[in-house]
Amino acid sequence: MGYMRASRLLSLLLLLQTRGRMTAPELSAELEVSVRTVYRDIEALSAAGVPVYADRGPAGGYRLLDGYRTKVNGLSSEEASSLFLAALPGPAAELGLAEVAATAELKLLAALPPGPRSQAARMRERFHLDVPGWYRAGDDVPFLSEVSRAVWDQRVLRLRYRRWGPQEVERLVHPYGLVLKGGSWYLAAACDDSVRTYRVSRVIDADVLDEWFERPADFDLVAFWRRFSAEFAARMYTADAVVRVAPDAAGLFRYTFGDVADEALRLGVTEDDGWTRVKLPIESPRHARWQLLRLGAAVEVLEPADLRDLMAETAAELSAMYRA
Structure with missing residues (x-):
């Protein structure tokens, strides 16, 4: 649950606690949100165990169980x-x-x-939480305030966006939510009947329109991001390599390849010489070459043959360079 929604739910709860019975339109006016959003927030409070009751009829509305007070x-x-x-x-x-x-x-x-x-x-x-990873600062996000305002107010957003490479595109999107991942902000937004992600640092220009949109009541930002992350990993790792890792290089291997290294080492086989044979997911042979070179002679590529050849060629070039 985001900070702004949590603050709104607390405000709604305090309104009912201090004023007693209130209708959905009254709560909508006080909180400056749609009546539909009030309905969702009432359901969220009820699901969290807050005793909110609806009184029917002309004088009806929402109220808390008599005597209930949040502390x-x-x-x-x-x-x-x-x-x-x-x-x-x-x-x-x-x-x-x-x-x-x-x-x-x-x-x-x-x-x-x-x-x-x-x-x-x-x-x-x-305790202090520092979100960006080592050796890199967080993204520069000059249009984050506009994007977050559109998310909060449920306003259509016109983006000019830099895709990978020099290509720029313009999109009209319905912004559903923001995610902070490793120091980078990502926007989850509906565009052309699908929900997509946009890295906010790649936004070149953002214009919040007056047009309001209805955010789907069943959209779960956390669940969406988990699915997207899993699908992204599946798309990213397109092949496997079989490598041998030296006994004293497991830590560097984990540092270089992250979570996939943990899984690879867990399933790996330790051979008689102490080295561990593992199956490692890779993006491509050329990309894997530069990652594996970090481990120097503490790793040996067995398969695929084209990756082994690339490692041998690079090693030969390095040897010739330093011998010269």
Whole structure:
């Protein structure tokens, strides 16, 4: 659940707690969202165990069970700590929410009783989340604010987008959600009857239109991203290589190839000389050559033959260069 939706659900809950019975149109006006969004939020609160009831009839509306009140100080020490561990100041700043997030953190700290407050403060002092990987900064995303506004307001977005290579395209999209992955922001958006992903750093221009769109009630951003990630990995790894890894090179092998190396080593066979024979998924022989060269003589390619030949050719060129 995104920060903005979580904030809206809390606002809805506090409105019902402080004002009593309210209709969907009244909640819609207060929260500045559609009535349909109010219905979805009420369902989300109910699914989370909040006792929200609907009264029928002309004087009907939504209300909380008599006597029910939400209490922030009902958080355990571990729960309060986890909230501060989940705070990401960098992404919040990129979304224009740095000040809001800081204010919310201060309010939460002030509302907590001494025990959980102390634990949460210690968590903030001792743990820091840095999203981008080593040796690279996060993407430059000059149009992230426009993209996030379109996602939040459910407005059609006109994008001018740089695809891989020099090609530029223009797209009219329905933005469904944003994902932060390894320091890079990705937009999930509907275009031409399918949901696609766009790397926000490749957006050359963004124009938020006045046209409103209906976001599908059954669209699950987390589930979509999991499917996309699995499909992306399947498309990326188009072949397998059989390689032997030296006994002292397993760590570097994992560092170079990531999760696929863990699986390859787990299924690998340790031979009499201590080397491990593994089947390694690769994008292509040419791409794999440069990755495998990082391990030097600590890895030997057995198959496919064209990758083994490429390794031998590169090794010969390096040898000639340094002998000269």
